Every structure is written in C-alpha cells, then in structure tokens.
Amino acid sequence: MKFSQPILCKQCSLANWENVMFRRGLKVSVVGAAGGIGQPLSLLLKQNPLIKTLSLYDITSTRGVAADLSHICSDCHVCSFEGAGQMKASLVGADVVVVAAGLPRKPGMTRDQLLDANASVAASVAKAISDACPGALLAFITNPVNTIVPIVAEILKSEDAYDPKRLFGVTTLDVVRAKTFLSDSLGVEPQDVNVPVIGGHAGTTILPIISQCNPKFEGSDEEREQLVHRIQEAGTEVVKAKAGKGSATLSMAFAGAHFVNSLLRGINGEELVIECAYVESDVSEADYFSTPLLLGPKGIEENLGLPDLDEIEEAALEKLIPVLKKNIHTGVEYAQAIIADS
Numbered sequence: 001m002k003f004s005q006p007i008l009c010k011q012c013s014l015a016n017w018e019n020v021m022f023r024r025g026l027k028v029s030v031v032g033a034a035g036g037i038g039q040p041l042s043l044l045l046k047q048n049p050l051i052k053t054l055s056l057y058d059i060t061s062t063r064g065v066a067a068d069l070s071h072i073c074s075d076c077h078v079c080s081f082e083g084a085g086q087m088k089a090s091l092v093g094a095d096v097v098v099v100a101a102g103l104p105r106k107p108g109m110t111r112d113q114l115l116d117a118n119a120s121v122a123a124s125v126a127k128a129i130s131d132a133c134p135g136a137l138l139a140f141i142t143n144p145v146n147t148i149v150p151i152v153a154e155i156l157k158s159e160d161a162y163d164p165k166r167l168f169g170v171t172t173l174d175v176v177r178a179k180t181f182l183s184d185s186l187g188v189e190p191q192d193v194n195v196p197v198i199g200g201h202a203g204t205t206i207l208p209i210i211s212q213c214n215p216k217f218e219g220s221d222e223e224r225e226q227l228v229h230r231i232q233e234a235g236t237e238v239v240k241a242k243a244g245k246g247s248a249t250l251s252m253a254f255a256g257a258h259f260v261n262s263l264l265r266g267i268n269g270e271e272l273v274i275e276c277a278y279v280e281s282d283v284s285e286a287d288y289f290s291t292p293l294l295l296g297p298k299g300i301e302e303n304l305g306l307p308d309l310d311e312i313e314e315a316a317l318e319k320l321i322p323v324l325k326k327n328i329h330t331g332v333e334y335a336q337a338i339i340a341d342s
C-alpha cells in the first residue's frame with residue numbers, strides 16, 4: 001500500500017471537525033502537542049481510558065505526531081490540527097484543554113525571562129478558547145505560570161468567558177518532585193507519600209509543606225531545608241543537566257497527564273479528587289495561589305485552603321507573598337496592554 005500522507009480518521013479533516021464534538025466520551029485538546037512536553041503528554045493521554053477524543057494542535061508538525069499516536073491500539077481517537085488557522089477548530093467541544101505551548105528556559109535564564117515570548121502565545125490560546133470552548137477546564141503548563149495564569153484570566157474576562165473555577169496553572173510537577181525526593185529520604189514508595197505544595201511555580205514561591213507530610217518527616221532542620229531547596233530548584237537542575245536542550249519534559253508530561261486525569265475524574269463526578277494547582281484564590285494576600293483543591297464536574301468544587309503551617313513555613317509564606325503579588329501584577333498589566341492593542 002502507498003500513502004501520500006499520514007492516515008488519520010476522516011473525522012479529523014477540517015471540513016468534518018464538527019463531528020468530533022458529538023463523539024461520546026470526553027475530549028481533551030493539547031495545545032503545543034508537537035513540543036518536548038506535548039508529545040510525551042499526548043502519548044500518556046492516548047492511553048487514558050477516560051479520553052475518547054484527543055485533539056492535538058501545534059503551529060507546526062502536529063500531523064506526524066498524530067499519525068504516530070493514532071496507530072496505538074487504545075480506544076481513543078486522535079485528531080490533528082496544525083497552523084494558526086486551525087487552533088479554534090482543535091478546541092471545539094473540548095472538556096479539558098491542556099496548554100504546553102511556548103518557549104522553555106535555557107541555562108542561566110529565569111522563568112520570568114520567558115514572559116515576553118510566552119505571554120502572547122498564552123493570550124492567543126485564551127482568545128481561541130473563549131470562542132471555541134468557553135466551558136472547558138483549562139490547564140496551563142506554559143511558563144512563567146505565576147504570571148501566565150493571571151494573563152489568561154484577564155483575556156478571558158475581556159471576552160466574557162472567565163470562570164475562576166475552570167482555570168488552573170499546573171503545579172503538579174512540584175508535588176511529583178516533592179513526593180519523589182521525600183520518598184528517598186523517608187525510605188517509602190513515592191506513591192505512599194502525601195505532601196501539599198503551595199504558593200506558585202518558581203523558586204521560593206514553591207512552598208512544600210513538609211510539616212504536613214504523611215508519613216511524617218523526621219529529619220533534621222538542615223535536611224529539611226536542603227529538601228525544600230531541592231524541590232524549589234528542581235526545574236533549574238533539569239535545565240542545567242539538559243545543557244541548552246530545554247527543560248523538564250518527561251517528568252512534566254507525567255505530571256500533566258496525572259493532573260488532566262484528575263480533572264477528568266472530577267468531571268465524571270468521582271468523589272474526593274484533590275490536587276494542588278495555581279488558581280484565583282482568597283486564601284492569602286496574593287490573588288492567585290496554589291493550594292489543595294477538591295475537583296468536581298465544573299472544575300474547583302472547593303478550595304481546601306492553606307494547610308496547617310509551622311513557624312518555618314509561616315515565615316517562608318510571608319516572604320513569598322510579595323514575590324507572587326509582583327508576578328501577578330505584571331501579568332494583569334501585560335494582559336491589559338495586549339487587550340488595549342487588540
């Protein structure tokens with residue numbers, strides 16, 4: 001047999017994309033699907049039995065990724081969309097949109113230095129979402145998360161499509177890392193470690209609440225400080241190790257797939273689905289903050305608020321709030337400039 005182009009289901013063709021809306025089961029759209037995170041994330045999502053339609057969008061190279069994934073024998077239909085003109089079509093009917101589009105860090109850069117490149121990407125995705133799937137749950141991975149989420153919120157507000165219960169900055173990787181590093185130190189399996197990580201997603205704004213770790217962390221203050229520092233700087237550890245070839249992709253794909261699965265379990269009405277994520281919040285003086293959230297069919301069912309903190313954690317929280325407030329303020333100003341220009 002000879003094929004002139006990758007074989008995708010006929011329902012993927014743009015002319016027929018409306019059909020995708022009416023497929024039964026849940027639909028997840030991945031934006032940035034051909035990227036370092038997007039590809040392994042899509043591979044993991046293709047294996048998720050809760051997902052019936054996986055819609056892949058990128059500005060380039062999506063077709064090949066989708067063709068490749070579509071050969072995997074799981075009951076999940078893969079659609080491919082490519083180029084700016086197809087972004088909206090890729091989002092129509094989505095229950096969950098996960099966004100991993102935008103530049104990653106290089107060694108020596110801070111996450112904040114990605115803002116100029118990534119703000120417009122996130123804003124264009126937010127605009128498309130407001131038209132194509134305003135009721136979807138939105139999971140933004142794109143950095144700098146602390147600032148990107150307020151930007152997305154402002155753009156959605158300007159389009160009358162903002163629901164604070166549906167917009168999430170993905171901080172799951174911080175929890176994944178905390179569980180992994182603590183499990184080494186506790187001598188238990190990572191999946192048996194429970195530890196909230198609150199605040200934001202950069203440096204000292206990432207605050208693992210070791211005092212609430214279960215099983216209890218019994219190490220010295222010095223060991224605890226080292227652990228907290230390692231969790232806060234884990235992204236930089238990967239950026240340095242990759243030496244110019246990007247930042248965390250595989251662990252982020254794992255974390256992103258876990259978070260999307262939790263959103264889907266919530267949509268399906270499963271009880272007691274709890275995840276930490278960076279959302280609009282009134283638990284602190286910062287307008288956006290990550291805490292444990294109870295998830296439900298419409299996104300956040302209940303913000304479970306700040307965990308109990310000990311003195312060390314109280315002091316760290318006090319220090320991180322001004323940093324987070326500044327990141328948020330930058331985002332709101334940035335979004336206002338984008339809105340004024342459009």
Ligand SMILES: NC(=O)C1=CN([C@@H]2O[C@H](COP(=O)(O)OP(=O)(O)OC[C@H]3O[C@@H](n4cnc5c(N)ncnc54)[C@H](O)[C@@H]3O)[C@@H](O)[C@H]2O)C=CC1
Nearest residue numbers: 032034035036037059100101102103104141142143173252
């Ligand atoms: N929240 C978190 O914990 C983490 C966040 N990240 C962030 O995730 C983002 C993506 O990282 P990687 O996948 O490693 O980068 P990458 O460069 O490998 O992939 C990014 C993809 O986005 C696509 N893209 C760019 N503009 C787009 C647009 N307007 N619409 C759709 N797609 C577009 C590119 O074509 C590319 O395929 C970065 O900003 C990175 O900093 C990375 C790791 C962890």
Ligand SMILES: O=C([O-])CC(=O)C(=O)O
Nearest residue numbers: 105143234235236247248
């Ligand atoms: O460090 C980065 O730039 C990517 C990231 O957010 C992480 O790995 O936590």
